[in-house]
Amino acid sequence: MNKLTWRAGIIFLILLLLISCATVETMTNVATEVAVQSGTISRSQGDSISKSTRAVSKSLEDFTPEQEYYIGRSVGATVLVKYQGLANTKANSYLNVLGQTLAQASDMPELFGGYHFLVLDSDDINAFATPGGHVFITRGLIRCCRTEDALAAVVAHEIGHIQLRHGMRAIEKARTTEALTILAQEGAKSFGSQQVAQLTQSFGGVISDITNTMIKNGYSRTYEYQADAAAVVILRRTGYNPGALTEMLGVMDKQLKPGGTDFAKTHPSPQNRIAELKKSGMSFTGGETPAVRTKRFTNAVDLR
Amino acid sequence: MFRYRFIMICLTLLSILLLNATADAQKAMSVQVKESYLRATPSHLGKVVAKASYSDRVAVFEERGDWKKVSLANGKYQGWMHNSALTNKRIVLKAGQSNVATSVSRDEIALAGKGFSDEVEAQYRKNNKNLDYDWINRMEAFTVSPKQMEDFVSSGQLARGNEGGKP
Secondary structure (H helix, E strand, C coil): CCHHHHHHHHHHHHHHHHHHCCCHHHHHHHHHHHHHHCCCCCHHHHHHHHHHHHHHHCCHHHCCHHHHHHHHHHHHHHHHHHCCECCCHHHHHHHHHHHHHHHHCCCCCCCCCCCEEEEECCCCCCEEECCCCEEEEEHHHHCCCCCHHHHHHHHHHHHHHHHCCHHHHCCCHHHHHHHHHHHHHCCCCCCCHHHHHHHHHHHHHHHHHHHHHHHHHCCCHHHHHHHHHHHHHHHHHHCCCCCHHHHHHHHHHHHCCCCCCCHHHHCCCHHHHHHHHHHCCCCCCCCCCCHHHHHHHHHHCCCC | CHHHHHHHHHHHHHHHHHHHHHHHHCEEEEECCCEEEEECCCCCCCCEEEEEECCCEEEEEEEECCEEEEEECCCCEEEEEEHHHEECCEEECCCCCCCHHHHCCHHHEEECCCCCCHHHHHHHHHHCCCCCHHHHHHHHCCCCCHHHHHHHHHHCCCCCCCCCCCC
16 A cells, blocks of 8 residues: 555544544544654654643633632632621512523523522622622612613623633633642542642632632723623523613713722723623613513612 | 554544444533533423432433433433533542542543532631631522522513523
């Protein structure tokens, strides 16, 4: 058999494998191996291809939802150092039914521990969402909402952050690699106390990466605009007035105090957010909120 | 000589191919959330057929958008589950409980309760006593029944189509 036929056979097989392989990593590894065997590339080139594929696949996706849940609990516990929960059963129950309805219409309806919502007892205009599905909204932010649809817009924006995994993306790259490297060491064995200490330290780093971004510095403008766009999609899927977000931002613009450590610091200005919604064709006006929704909203969250 | 090597490589590759093909015939997946439900229709408002728990294995036999029709407990129950509740990885509940770890590569398994877990959280809490986990536990106890949600949706004149991502 001549060399040409031999190579043609190999290429044909690579194609077959490309179609059948389960993961990109397996696919790349097999293809690389074949390329080395056939002399298309050298062994060292092949090794470096395999290595870089492994490095790429050691990413956020390697954190299981269970681990994101534990990260979320501690991020939430840090939020609750700055703000107290509001012990108002009526308001919290209402917020949870509303939140669950919206979460189910998101692209990530199921999380390890599900979604949970809490009103924070503060006049600040602020909200947070942890990777574990804990969503916090301050009284001050609820006061920017005149209708259930407006509150739905606020909650949907937070669900948008979870769906787009913005919290997890705030973890520094080096930290992700470090944490996942420790996690990979274990195999099927239990952790020893030294490893638990190491992991706890890495865990602490992850929590501070996320809370520094979420509470102190804010996400990038791009992330906020993405969450707004996701919110509009969720509002439309659930039958809420998609214009409620623009409407709420208009009210927020009047109520935000310059120099505050809340949304005034961590978010793009409401004006800019409205402008961005308009630019991307996501700003709607003239939608209506049925009286029944406004009534149950006022009834549940009378938080003056 | 060439011919011999060629045949050997072909056979190896073909066997990998066949292995993949049999795995695809009935894809097995694991439940990656604490609990979820199999539903009669591909919707979160569909009637609950069975409850699935973390690490349960299901067999997938139909896909529709973000939903998968699966069977649980050797086909005893059949119903729809949302993509976000499922993973391709095999989840091992307790280390040492199964020999799975030796038969598949590390990338294909996830050990439950390992890594960032309650054990690590407990240690972290010890070092950070000012953190408030009480409210976290209280908010996690808030539950919403399917009936509550259904009433909320219908009395609020909300839509129920289009949910759970792309239909």
